[in-house]
Amino acid sequence: MGKAEIFRWLLDVQPIWPVDESNGTSLAAREATTQWAKGKEAQYALNLLTGEERTKVLRFYRPSDAKLSLGSYLLKRRAISSKCKVSWPEAIISEDGNRKPCYKPLKTDGQALEFNVSHHGTLVALVGSLSKDLKLGVDIVRTNREKDHAMVMKEGFQAWANTYESVFSAREVKDIAEYVAPMHEDPQEVIRAKLRHFYTHWCLKEAYVKMTGEALLASWLKDLEFRRVQVPSPSTQEGNDWGQACKDVEIWFHGQKVNDVQLEIQAFKDDYMIATASSSVDASLSAFEELNLEKDVYH
Ligand SMILES: CC(C)(COP(=O)(O)OP(=O)(O)OC[C@H]1O[C@@H](n2cnc3c(N)ncnc32)[C@H](O)[C@@H]1OP(=O)(O)O)[C@@H](O)C(=O)NCCC(=O)NCCS
Structure with missing residues (x-):
């Protein structure tokens, strides 16, 4: 078996999913997630999630936190769907015994994926690998x-x-x-x-x-x-x-x-x-790829 490869993605949510400022929105409303979620771009992205995921995103009071959570769901699903070659609805995010998000393929011979996510400020990072024997961790600090x-x-x-x-x-x-x-x-x-x-x-x-x-x-x-x-x-x-x-x-x-x-x-x-942690010293770490929402996440 060859060397395990670790891919690393970064999404900056700052410029995406702006607050809907039509109808002369007040400052208080602009700062509330309910108003943000009415925006056309936010609506489009939220509709890519399951009802349960959407509810979790909308629980954050501040749009800046909701955006990080939304970005995190989209990156996890994009990683599962693209790397394990399953459809978007089949890219189901589960949790392990420690509540670490993970992917459990529906088919017994389905491709597994190890991944971890971190978000801070306006950034969301995901590190992942198709190798079965690897554990990964990532953290962002400002x-x-x-x-x-x-x-x-x-x-x-x-x-x-x-x-x-x-x-x-x-x-x-x-x-x-x-x-x-x-x-x-x-x-x-x-x-x-x-x-x-x-x-x-x-x-x-x-x-x-x-x-x-x-x-x-x-x-x-x-x-x-x-x-x-x-x-x-x-x-x-x-x-x-x-x-x-x-x-x-x-x-x-x-x-x-x-x-x-x-x-x-x-x-x-x-x-x-x-910071990126990998349970194998031999696994090769790819450089972080800065993702474009339309081209790399929605596609
Ligand atoms: C969630 C936790 C694992 C990390 O929190 P955090 O550093 O504040 O936040 P990050 O943005 O880096 O990580 C959040 C992501 O960690 C992932 N996560 C959740 N539980 C996890 C676990 N048990 N193991 C690994 N990752 C986990 C999730 O993907 C989550 O993002 P999501 O909810 O959008 O999917 C936190 O509960 C924790 O335990 N932190 C350690 C706290 C501590 O004592 N630190 C001291 C220095 S080590």
């Missing part, structure tokens, strides 16, 4: 959050790191608190760099726990330790949103080095990072 910055300014970085001691090992908390940011004159920039380092740790851990499927139930979060964490830098190239991808983090579990999990974290635009 780093420049004013509220984090304000809290660090008020309480200091050690207090910030201590808040997360139920998630990180003692060594990780120390690494986060004592991280020496690259040369910056401006103290604000130093905090920004330290927060970016913290979010790198966070994003890697989330991708790992999502790969296992245990997510919030994982009792071993503190026993999973990342060492030599490298912070990916945003791209400095005009016209290229994809920054550095870092793959060399050391993974330790209960004090033993883990050599059979592949972890990568990549910078996207100025303030996003996306």
Whole structure:
């Protein structure tokens, strides 16, 4: 059998499914999902979901959250339908014992698909593979959050790191608190760099726990330790949103080095990072493909 291939998709929901602003909509209405769902584009997309999926999307009060949920359903169904070669209605999303979304083919000899989704800000990412023996996890974080910055300014970085001691090992908390940011004159920039380092740790851990499927139930979060964490830098190239991808983090579990999990974290635009976890080091990670709604998702 050849090397497993992992495909990676990214959809930015910012420019799509705008709020219906006809009839002089008020600000309050524009901010409500019920109004957003009346828009022609949103209607078209919502009609591609099952009744139950639609209800879940419309439960979000804010259109920005509803859009992420809608994007997530569409990407999952598109992945199942296109990669497993089943019709759109047959691309049924199920959940495993840990409530991790998965696909269970209707036919016993049907093509399986391993996948995982993350959404944050305006982005939805899906990573997937047709390989049966692989587990995948993905996580998106956004780093420049004013509220984090304000809290660090008020309480200091050690207090910030201590808040997360139920998630990180003692060594990780120390690494986060004592991280020496690259040369910056401006103290604000130093905090920004330290927060970016913290979010790198966070994003890697989330991708790992999502790969296992245990997510919030994982009792071993503190026993999973990342060492030599490298912070990916945003791209400095005009016209290229994809920054550095870092793959060399050391993974330790209960004090033993883990050599059979592949972890990568990549910078996207100025303030996003996306981590991918794969239960095979040999599986090949394709570059993220930025999807076009009409061409790649609806088609
Ligand atoms: C859902 C969960 C797994 C991830 O939540 P999140 O990071 O806030 O959100 P993300 O956008 O990255 O992920 C949401 C997606 O995870 C997927 N997901 C849900 N349950 C999952 C599970 N058990 N395992 C893996 N993925 C899961 C879903 O596809 C969901 O998107 P959807 O509802 O649109 O299908 C969350 O419940 C969780 O357990 N997070 C870990 C929290 C934690 O303690 N983190 C500490 C650092 S690790």
